[in-house]
Amino acid sequence: MGNVGLLYVGAVLFLNGMMLLGRVDGRAAAPLNVFVGVLQVVTPTYLIFTAGGDPDTILGASGLYLFGFTYLYVAFNQLLGLDGSGLGWFSLFVAACALVYSGLNFVRFDDPAFGVVWLYWAFLWGLFFVLLGLRREGLTRYTGAVAAVQGIVTGAVPAFLLLTGNWQPNVTALAIVLAVFGAVVFGALYPRLTGSPPGHDAPPRARAAGGAPPA
Template sequence: MASVGLLYVGAVLILNGLMLLGFVDARAAAPLNFFVGGLQVITPTYLIFTADGDANTILAASGLYLFGFTYLYVGFNLLAGLDGTGLGWFSAFVAGCALVYAGLNFGRLDDAAFGVIWLYWAVLWALFFVVLGLKREEWTRFTGLVAVVAGVFSGAVPAFMLLTEVWDDYLTESAIVLAIVFLASLALAPRLRGPQAPAAEPAPELREGAAPPSHRADVPTARPGTTTTGERR
């Protein structure tokens, strides 16, 4: 069940990354954030209620709420023109939790591939904190790229591998490939840092709470993702 949600987490991360890069209008991205955010709240609630007290199931489901609340928060910010500071500081909390989940996957859950994925999510949500919580807008384009990479390689690809039941056959190989891809994307930071082009300038509704201009196709807000700790989605 959670693997289905992971697939759509990949979709929303790609969309939000493209928004940060200036290719998607902010208000146009809001509906998918609501759809996926709602899914990532309903799914863990169902898993917990049907876990019959199993600690590992509850632990795995708990991570989903972090991302479900993030996406819902993003949707409200985009439609209501709220300042992004609150979302930024919540993203710092998510980043810290992601580090714990990464450690649990490397150790208790014996899933190095998802351990690598959780580390990348920790980096992504830390970037959301930098852009929104600390107002360091020069990191916006780089954060958008990391979100797109996360959508493909931490969302869509693992989801299809889980749905086709081949994930467990390639845990070691997946961990190595994912680590290489993620490190390569992070190496682009120096090239993508700096002021955005005019078409991708951060939308004022995410900085000062101004009313969102409907004609713009630029917006940097944190949106991110995703899934349960080490759970076979």
């Protein structure tokens, strides 16, 4: 079930990235955030109740709530026009948790590739903290681009590999490729997309309603 949810995490990350890039209106993005947010709350709840007390299953499912609550928070911000600062500071908490889950994947679950994926998510949630919590609106387009790329790299692609039985959790080479890809792509995007273009402001819907984060 978690692998299915990961596919739709990729979809909503991509859509929210397009929203922050000004390609999708915030209210138009809200329904998918609700759908995926509910999915990412129901799924871990089911997994925990059927885990039979297995600590690793419960631990793995617990991280899914971070995504579910984030997307529901995004949807409320968009639909009700709420200030984005609450979501921003929540994102700081989530970013810290993502670092812990990353370490657990490296050490406890022997899955270095997903350890890097969690680092991706920690970076994205950290961007949302800076953008929304600290109100650095010059990062709006950059955060949108990072979210859109992560929707494919950390959502859709791993989900299809997991669903088809082709994910190799203990392959260090995959973790290295993911780490290098992220450093190169996100580093290259930063000087191109930070700040507002001449004569333009940050996307108004993202600015007013608080944008939309990860995973």
